[in-house]
Amino acid sequence: MRVLLVEDDMAAVNEITQIMKGAGFTVDHVGSGEEAVEMLRHYDYDLAVLELMLPDLEGYEVVRRVRAARVSTPIVVLSGLTRPQAKVKAFSVGADDYLTKPFDPEELVARMQAILRRSKGFSEPTLRVGPLELSLDSREVTVSNVPVHLTGKEYAILELLVLRKGMVLTKDAFLNHLYGGMDEPEMKIIDVFICKLRKKLQVVGAGNLITTVWGRGYMLREQIQRADVSVADEVAEEAPVKAVRAAHSQVAA
Numbered sequence: 001m002r003v004l005l006v007e008d009d010m011a012a013v014n015e016i017t018q019i020m021k022g023a024g025f026t027v028d029h030v031g032s033g034e035e036a037v038e039m040l041r042h043y044d045y046d047l048a049v050l051e052l053m054l055p056d057l058e059g060y061e062v063v064r065r066v067r068a069a070r071v072s073t074p075i076v077v078l079s080g081l082t083r084p085q086a087k088v089k090a091f092s093v094g095a096d097d098y099l100t101k102p103f104d105p106e107e108l109v110a111r112m113q114a115i116l117r118r119s120k121g122f123s124e125p126t127l128r129v130g131p132l133e134l135s136l137d138s139r140e141v142t143v144s145n146v147p148v149h150l151t152g153k154e155y156a157i158l159e160l161l162v163l164r165k166g167m168v169l170t171k172d173a174f175l176n177h178l179y180g181g182m183d184e185p186e187m188k189i190i191d192v193f194i195c196k197l198r199k200k201l202q203v204v205g206a207g208n209l210i211t212t213v214w215g216r217g218y219m220l221r222e223q224i225q226r227a228d229v230s231v232a233d234e235v236a237e238e239a240p241v242k243a244v245r246a247a248h249s250q251v252a253a
Contacts, residue, residue, distance in 0.1 A: 003112070032057070033059065043176075047074045051079050064093045064094065079098070096115050134162050135160065154193060154196060157177075157193055169218055174190045193227055194218055217240060
């Protein structure tokens with residue numbers, strides 16, 4: 001899950017970033033309100049964490065502009081302002097939650113995960129699609145109660161697919177989710193990860209949960225259909241897997 005952190009205090013940035021990364025989030029950071037508005041308008045974040053006291057714009061104005069632009073990204077305010085009026089105003093302009101500094105790291109992570117779940121239509125920490133269960137807290141995956149052992153990037157891909165089930169995700173979306181624009185490998189590496197993930201799921205009877213949408217990307221089906229994986233999917237993916245096998249060996253899984 002990709003988060004935008006809006007904070008101008010670098011000591012706080014380092015602390016919060018470490019907490020988020022330890023919980024499995026991918027974090028981008030900006031230090032001004034104007035940058036925050038632009039990033040949220042042009043990039044697809046799962047959540048934003050926002051300080052109200054910024055050097056150029058008040059955080060309230062950031063939220064107001066983002067909501068006026070019809071950006072629905074959930075926003076958690078994390079601020080040193082503790083007065084009730086500050087909280088009321090933040091909620092009134094469109095914030096989704098409000099924590100005050102100093103904060104408890106576990107509470108911050110728990111609130112972020114809860115908001116993310118609700119924004120994607122899930123009410124519990126364990127996300128379920130058919131027989132597949134994915135725990136956001138423990139990052140464990142099971143199918144019909146059988147554990148599925150995934151690498152970090154395989155889990156990140158499956159998590160994104162589950163959170164956006166029924167939606168077609170492009171390879172660009174996966175690359176941005178996995179690498180955030182830094183040291184991105186070739187786009188075909190996504191085919192490699194998807195193929196390996198699909199094969200691990202197939203072993204436990206869920207190999208056709210991920211479907212290929214030709215010319216667009218991949219999608220997680222709402223529920224498993226036939227027990228077999230599409231021959232066309234297998235043929236289409238084996239070629240790119242072989243073509244980038246050497247490149248894959250150099251990419252950290």
